[in-house]
Amino acid sequence: MITERITVPSHLWGPRTQPVRIVIIHATRGGTSSAGWEYIATKNWFQSPNNPGSMASRIIGPNGEHCIALDDSQVPHWSAGYGSIGYPTEFLIDAYAISYEVAQPNDNYPFTEAQYIRLAQEVAKDCKTHNIPPLMLDLRPVQRFPVPAGITRHDRTANGTKLGKSDPGKMFDEAKFMALLKANLGEEDWFDMATKQELREVLEELIGTKDILNGRTVAQFLQESDDYIINTLLAEHGKRADAGVFIKPADSGAVYLLTWRVIWSTPSKITYSLHHVANPTTLELMGGRSGVNYVEVSPAVFAHIKTVARQGEPTPSLTP
Ligand SMILES: [Zn+2]
Numbered sequence: 041m042i043t044e045r046i047t048v049p050s051h052l053w054g055p056r057t058q059p060v061r062i063v064i065i066h067a068t069r070g071g072t073s074s075a076g077w078e079y080i081a082t083k084n085w086f087q088s089p090n091n092p093g094s095m096a097s098r099i100i101g102p103n104g105e106h107c108i109a110l111d112d113s114q115v116p117h118w119s120a121g122y123g124s125i126g127y128p129t130e131f132l133i134d135a136y137a138i139s140y141e142v143a144q145p146n147d148n149y150p151f152t153e154a155q156y157i158r159l160a161q162e163v164a165k166d167c168k169t170h171n172i173p174p175l176m177l178d179l180r181p182v183q184r185f186p187v188p189a190g191i192t193r194h195d196r197t198a199n200g201t202k203l204g205k206s207d208p209g210k211m212f213d214e215a216k217f218m219a220l221l222k223a224n225l226g227e228e229d230w231f232d233m234a235t236k237q238e239l240r241e242v243l244e245e246l247i248g249t250k251d252i253l254n255g256r257t258v259a260q261f262l263q264e265s266d267d268y269i270i271n272t273l274l275a276e277h278g279k280r281a282d283a284g285v286f287i288k289p290a291d292s293g294a295v296y297l298l299t300w301r302v303i304w305s306t307p308s309k310i311t312y313s314l315h316h317v318a319n320p321t322t323l324e325l326m327g328g329r330s331g332v333n334y335v336e337v338s339p340a341v342f343a344h345i346k347t348v349a350r351q352g353e354p355t356p357s358l359t360p
Contacts, residue, residue, distance in 0.1 A: 041158060042105040046087050052095045053114045060112060060170040061189040062137040062177070063163050064120055064197070065217075066096060067144040067151075067207035075102035075152065078143035083107055093117050096139040098162065104154035106162055112138060112169070123183050123198020130183040133192075133199055138166050147209045156217055163191065164224035174221050176214065191221070287335050289342040298345060314346065 068078045070085075079101035085091055086099070086109045095116035099107040110116055119139035122130050140163070142155055167174060175190035179197040193214070194200040194207045288295045297315040337345070 041154075042101070042103070044083075044105065044107045046083055046107060046109055048086055048095065048109050049089050049091070052086070052091060052093065052117050053110050054117060056113050056115045056135075058135045058187075060136065060138055060166070061172065061187050062133065063166050063172060063191045064133060064137045064139045065159070065191070065193045065208050065212070066119060066139060066141045067147075067209060067212070068099075068141050069144060069146055069207055072145050075143040075145060075149065075155075078102075078145050079105060079107070082141055082143065083109075095119060096141040098138070098140045100140055100142045100155050100159050100162070102143055102152045102155055104152075104158040106158055112166075120194055120197055120199045122202075123179075123181070124202045125182055125198070129185070130198065131185055131187045133179070133183060133197060136187050137192075138170075142208060142212075144208070144211070147206060148211065150211050151208075151213070156213070156220055160217060160220035160224050163221055167221070167225060174218060174225055176218060191218075287337050287342070287345070289339055290336050291339045 068082045070078050070081050072078050072081050079099060082099050086095060095109065096119045097108075097110045097112075097114070097116055099105075099109060101107070115134050116139055118134055119141075120133035120137065122132055140159060142151060142159060144151060166172060172189050172191070177188055177190040177192040177196070179188075179192050179199075180201055181198055183198045193212070194205045195209060197205075199205070200207075286295055287298050294316065299313050299315070
């Protein structure tokens with residue numbers, strides 16, 4: 041299948057300074073008479089000095105053509121920006137995303153089988169390169185930090201809502217695309233994020249509903265917990281957890297970060313890691329800011345956690 045490379049004027053891109061965490065899907069909707077013409081017209085537009093700022097990383101044509109407009113070290117100006125709130129509450133999608141324009145003349149025009157196949161192949165490569173799970177993200181109504189990892193579509197973003205964007209729209213068969221993507225990735229190595237219900241079951245299974253939760257239900261606990269804190273701390277040091285909680289054995293002054301990753305289809309493959317937090321002051325500072333703090337557990341529960349958790353590598357990240 042065809043792979044092409046075009047050179048884009050310098051005002052239409054900038055250097056990438058953030059990690060790639062998202063793949064976003066658009067449709068061109070240029071109003072030409074066929075998807076073939078859309079593909080050609082979009083390539084021309086992306087190379088035009090008259091283009092005031094309309095760009096994407098890649099273009100997928102109706103015969104499975106793949107045009108690389110920008111490589112992963114380049115950020116398009118622009119494919120998708122902020123929602124209506126903006127920084128610092130919201131993140132800029134382009135800064136974290138590889139963007140695909142799929143050729144489609146208008147919103148009623150069907151996508152071709154070859155487009156689905158090529159799009160899934162190329163996105164699968166992005167997922168492997170950048171450790172992005174095959175998870176469809178809904179970034180409405182707010183593109184809130186921390187930046188999640190996954191796939192999205194322009195019509196599922198706060199930016200799309202703000203701009204009235206409906207691409208890739210009703211003709212895009214998302215279930216088919218996601219199935220093709222997962223097939224390209226292979227089942228063994230990839231997993232979706234756990235849902236809150238799945239996390240609840242995991243928590244119940246791991247530690248029981250009472251002790252660790254200080255009287256709250258797991259649902260309350262998940263609602264009140266602020267993943268932002270945990271993921272921010274981890275992200276600062278190049279790590280990521282699907283979920284986590286700070287715990288403190290009642291009989292000790294030590295604080296631990298317990299994180300877990302869940303393979304949604306195979307709950308037995310959940311892996312837990314226990315990290316000693318060398319400097320609880322960091323935690324208190326973060327917790328103090330958000331009202332979230334550690335959860336105290338009984339020595340018996342902590343002993344149980346230690347038996348199921350892989351001892352995480354030390355957290356130099358949390359040490360001053
Ligand atoms: Zn779009």
